[in-house]
Amino acid sequence: MSEPTATRLIQPPARVDVAFSLTGERVPEEHGYALFAAMCRIIDDLHGASWLSVHPIPGEPDGDGALRLRPDELALRLRVDPAYIDRVLPMAGATLSIEGHVVTVGASRVLPLEPVADLGARMVTLKDGADRQEFEAYLRRRLDVVGVRASVEIPAPKGAAAGEHPDGRRVLHIRQQTIVGYPVILRGLSAEDSRRVQCLGIGGRQRFGCGVFAPLRPPG
Structure with a gap:
């Protein structure tokens, strides 16, 4: 695995979240690529949009590979450069079809980023595959490069669910590719570092829900 190169402190770009309600029953638990593909069928110039990241859709696992949508939640959240807000309002x-699960997108709200001390990402990917220990060490070096200080956690699996890897890794399928990553929690961030992480993200494939950090959800 190649080492990140130290550079001058990266200035984070301006970002806000454009959040939409979703009406429907379920979405696939692994939906990053399928969600982005469905969005591109509505707005066809999102491919290659460096100003866009897409949050994973939250929900309750149903035990059958899907997430039950929570009512009255702004479940579709797009992190965008404020100059491009108008591009996502359509x-x-x-109506989005996400691997056969149909949801309807509701009204939008523009939300500022919250500079909280603890942030989480459902999955962070880096260029090379790595086991849990290698990934954590590389992630710490990556944070050093962008000038962020935080306590790093890679949550362990909660149970022996079917197909769940024992070290907690997750996978993203993009056509014929299988991308490996891990869930990440960052704790003890300063307000400045929290904004930096949320604006920059960590790693690639952020349009597919990877490396997008948000305040941790309360349990339950």
Whole structure:
């Protein structure tokens, strides 16, 4: 695995979240690529949009590979450069088919980023595959490069669910590719570092829900 190269402190770009309600029952638990593909069928110039990251859709696992949507939640969240807010507003009112699960997108709200001390990402990927220990060490070096100080946690699996890897890794399928990553929690961030992590993200494939950090959800 190659080492990150130290550079001058990276200035984070401006970012806000554009959040939409979703009406429907379920979405696939692994939906990053399918969600982005469905969005591109509505707004066809999102491919290669460096100003866009897409949060994973939250929900309750149903034990059958899907997430039950929570009612009255702004479940579709797009992190964008404020200059491009108008580019994603046509999502409102659209119907998305995500691997056969149909959801309807509701009205939008523009939300500022919250500079909280603890952030989480469902999955962070880096260029090379790595086991848990290698990944954690590389992640710490990556944070050093962007000038962020935090306590790093890689949550362990909660149980022996079917297909769950014992070290907690997750996978993202993009056509014929299988991308490996891990869930990440960062704790003890300063307000400045929290904004930096949320604006920059960590790692690639952020349009597919990877490396996008947000305040931790309360349990339950």
